[in-house]
Amino acid sequence: MSDARRLLAEWFEQVLGEQLPREGDADLFDRFGICGDDASDFMDAFGARFDVTGDEYLWYFHHEEEGWNFGALFFAPPNRRVERIPITPDILVRAIETGRWPVQYPPHALPKVRWDIRLNQSMLLVPLAGAALWLWRR
Structure with missing residues (x-):
C-alpha cells in the first residue's frame, strides 16, 4: 500500500467512520451515499487535509445538488x-x-443561465409580488 493510499484510508475512516474499499475503482459517493452538500463538504475537507487544489474539480460530473x-x-x-x-x-x-x-473532463457546454433555478426563484417571487400588490391596493 502506497503512503498516499494509507493516508487516504486513515483520513477516510476518521471522516466517515468506514473503511476505504480495497478496490481502487470503487464508487465512493454511491457506496456510502455521499451526495449534495455532503459531497461538497467531503471534497472541501479532502482538499484541505491533503493540500489538493480543487480549482479544476467540477462537482456536477460527480454528484447532484442538495x-x-x-x-x-x-x-x-x-x-x-x-x-x-x-x-x-x-x-x-x-x-x-x-x-x-x-x-480530465470531457468537452461539454452548460447554458449561461440556470433556468431551473430561475424557475424556482420565480415561483417564490411571483406570489410575493402578488401579495405585496394586494396589500398595497388595500
Missing part, C-alpha cells in the same frame, strides 16, 4: 447534462500524489 429542485422537472440541472464520473480511491490517491485534481 434538496428538491422543482425547476429541474422542466430544465436539466448541470449534473443531468453530463455523464457522471465516480469518485474512486484511485482518483483521490492520484490527487494526493500530485496535489492537483487529476480528472
